[in-house]
Amino acid sequence: MNKRITLKIAKIKDEIKDIKTFSFKYKLNAKPGQFIMLTDFEGGEKPFSISDCTKDEFSITIKKIGEFTSRLFQKDVGDLVSIRGAFGSSFFISNGKVLLVGGGYAVPTFYFFSKILLESGANITLINGARTKDELLFVEKFGKLGINLINTTDDGTFGEKGTSVDIARKLLVSKLQQNQLVSKPQLGDNSRFHPATAGWKRENVDKFDFIYASGPEMMMKALQGVIGEIEYEFLFERYMKCAIGICGSCTVDPLGIRLCVEGPVLPKKIVEQLTEFGKYHRDASGKRILY
Amino acid sequence: MHNRLKTKFLGFEVRSPLVLPAGIMDMSFSALSISTENGAGIVTSKSLTLEPRTGHKGPVVAEFEGGFLNCMGLCNPGIVDGLAEINEFKERSDTPVIVSVFATNVNDFLKLTEFVNTSKGDFLELNLSCPNVFDEFGIPLAASKDEVHKIIKAVKKISELPVIAKLSPNVYDIVSIAKAAESAGADALCMINTVGPGMLIDTKMVKPVLFNKLGGLSGPCIKPIALKLIYQTYSDVNIPIIGMGGVKCGEDAIEMMMAGASIVGVGTAIYYRGIEVFNKINNEIIEFMDENGYENLQEIPKLEKLLM
Numbered sequence: 001m002n003k004r005i006t007l008k009i010a011k012i013k014d015e016i017k018d019i020k021t022f023s024f025k026y027k028l029n030a031k032p033g034q035f036i037m038l039t040d041f042e043g044g045e046k047p048f049s050i051s052d053c054t055k056d057e058f059s060i061t062i063k064k065i066g067e068f069t070s071r072l073f074q075k076d077v078g079d080l081v082s083i084r085g086a087f088g089s090s091f092f093i094s095n096g097k098v099l100l101v102g103g104g105y106a107v108p109t110f111y112f113f114s115k116i117l118l119e120s121g122a123n124i125t126l127i128n129g130a131r132t133k134d135e136l137l138f139v140e141k142f143g144k145l146g147i148n149l150i151n152t153t154d155d156g157t158f159g160e161k162g163t164s165v166d167i168a169r170k171l172l173v174s175k176l177q178q179n180q181l182v183s184k185p186q187l188g189d190n191s192r193f194h195p196a197t198a199g200w201k202r203e204n205v206d207k208f209d210f211i212y213a214s215g216p217e218m219m220m221k222a223l224q225g226v227i228g229e230i231e232y233e234f235l236f237e238r239y240m241k242c243a244i245g246i247c248g249s250c251t252v253d254p255l256g257i258r259l260c261v262e263g264p265v266l267p268k269k270i271v272e273q274l275t276e277f278g279k280y281h282r283d284a285s286g287k288r289i290l291y
Numbered sequence: 292m293h294n295r296l297k298t299k300f301l302g303f304e305v306r307s308p309l310v311l312p313a314g315i316m317d318m319s320f321s322a323l324s325i326s327t328e329n330g331a332g333i334v335t336s337k338s339l340t341l342e343p344r345t346g347h348k349g350p351v352v353a354e355f356e357g358g359f360l361n362c363m364g365l366c367n368p369g370i371v372d373g374l375a376e377i378n379e380f381k382e383r384s385d386t387p388v389i390v391s392v393f394a395t396n397v398n399d400f401l402k403l404t405e406f407v408n409t410s411k412g413d414f415l416e417l418n419l420s421c422p423n424v425f426d427e428f429g430i431p432l433a434a435s436k437d438e439v440h441k442i443i444k445a446v447k448k449i450s451e452l453p454v455i456a457k458l459s460p461n462v463y464d465i466v467s468i469a470k471a472a473e474s475a476g477a478d479a480l481c482m483i484n485t486v487g488p489g490m491l492i493d494t495k496m497v498k499p500v501l502f503n504k505l506g507g508l509s510g511p512c513i514k515p516i517a518l519k520l521i522y523q524t525y526s527d528v529n530i531p532i533i534g535m536g537g538v539k540c541g542e543d544a545i546e547m548m549m550a551g552a553s554i555v556g557v558g559t560a561i562y563y564r565g566i567e568v569f570n571k572i573n574n575e576i577i578e579f580m581d582e583n584g585y586e587n588l589q590e591i592p593k594l595e596k597l598l599m
Contacts, residue, residue, distance in 0.1 A: 045351070248319065285368050
């Protein structure tokens with residue numbers, strides 16, 4: 001099983017303000033998209049996506065957001081933490097032409113994934129988006145992979161100007177169709193089955209075999225509206241407690257899919273059925289929180 | 292579902308004797324649905340409290356050779372939102388629902404009962420025995436036959452649903468507590484809640500694995516304790532027993548029935564055998580009946596009562 005293991009922190013790298021990568025020497029055998037549970041036994045055990053995993057080392061990239069992560073940020077190389085995992089579903093490994101759409105601090109998991117995709121011979125276009133230059137992650141690391149990297153910031157302070165979805169729309173939808181989209185906004189981003197895009201002609205636009213997204217839920221919801229009929233997988237986040245599929249904290253409506261077992265990577269055919277997608281999630285008590 | 296698995300429980304005809312217990316996969320309507328779709332005959336809600344509770348900080352589960360420790364800490368969205376989830380479930384399913392509630396005094400149990408009366412739930416379960424909230428609430432009510440009697444008696448006066456008492460295994464005289472529940476009017480018993488509590492230690496960091504330090508034991512290691520307590524209780528009460536504790540396969544469920552259980556809870560086994568565990572155990576029960584010449588569940592004999 002996914003036995004608990006207590007490990008020394010082997011490396012800590014400052015990425016950008018409030019984001020650090022912690023590395024561990026351990027044969028995790030994780031697949032891209034999977035996560036671990038991590039605790040310091042001082043109160044809290046949280047799920048973290050794996051940002052890199054080699055034969056005998058793995059890394060997680062963490063954003064300081066609360067009490068638990070603030071404590072982690074005070075740790076040094078050699079300090080101990082305890083992990084369980086890797087848990088959950090993983091991304092489909094395509095060998096075709098793929099588009100990776102990333103936003104904010106959910107992007108690092110695409111580093112591990114891109115390396116695996118490259119091994120299988122995929123042609124990768126990665127949209128690496130953040131609100132502003134100071135929040136853009138892994139620019140150098142992605143740059144070294146030799147993939148088609150599009151950095152973008154909402155305010156245009158680095159790379160392209162616009163959100164990740166703006167860039168994805170440019171790649172996926174032709175000029176003519178974009179104009180139609182602008183004139184019919186009600187059929188766009190918020191449509192669950194995105195019928196507006198179903199019949200679009202795909203001329204003069206990149207043809208992708210598969211699209212992957214990891215980012216804020218509303219980014220993925222908007223992206224769903226411009227994807228059309230291309231197959232996709234999205235990486236979801238929900239409050240997790242047990243991570244082994246028994247407590248029910250991370251189930252998503254209406255299917256009862258457990259994000260810690262059947263997720264966190266969910267395929268198109270499941271995502272299309274989710275009624276809570278982009279609408280609400282549940283907190284630690286199980287109460288619904290609207291987006 | 293196979294006809295031979297049909298059974299009756301407190302006037303309800305259920306399609307399988309398997310019950311999803313409180314605290315497992317039951318935070319939302321969709322979590323309840325998935326157990327039903329996978330073969331559970333009855334589902335139980337999380338134990339609901341008057342106000343929402345976020346529960347203990349993690350780690351809240353710890354695995355060891357014989358099973359699990361857990362200290363979820365009664366996390367739940369509170370009675371109002373919790374019942375809304377149950378009502379939403381009932382709009383989609385005719386599977387009976389046990390609404391589990393937790394409180395520490397008669398007044399709060401009565402308030403919770405009034406809420407449950409207005410819901411689409413089918414049974415009311417009084418969780419008198421959560422073992423992992425000692426720090427907050429002290430010794431569980433189920434340790435005292437007088438407390439058990441007092442609370443059930445008061446709740447029975449106003450409850451519009453059959454009342455089930457969830458008992459603790461961590462007592463010396465289970466029979467007197469079970470009898471106190473029955474004499475106060477309980478319609479059924481649910482036994483057992485998790486055992487202990489126990490603890491585990493991380494030897495590298497020299498810390499308890501659970502942040503709460505203590506957690507209730509579940510899984511295969513507690514089955515013998517559950518069987519013993521159900522067996523002890525069965526002959527001395529005339530109300531049905533929901534038997535649970537470490538049930539992982541069809542034969543475990545049959546053992547529970549032979550000890551005296553009418554229907555059987557399956558919880559931690561979801562981890563060992565997947566959410567499909569209910570259908571797997573349903574099939575194993577049928578195989579057992581085939582191999583041993585039983586036509587239906589009612590023919591499965593109970594153990595003879597011996598002095599213990």
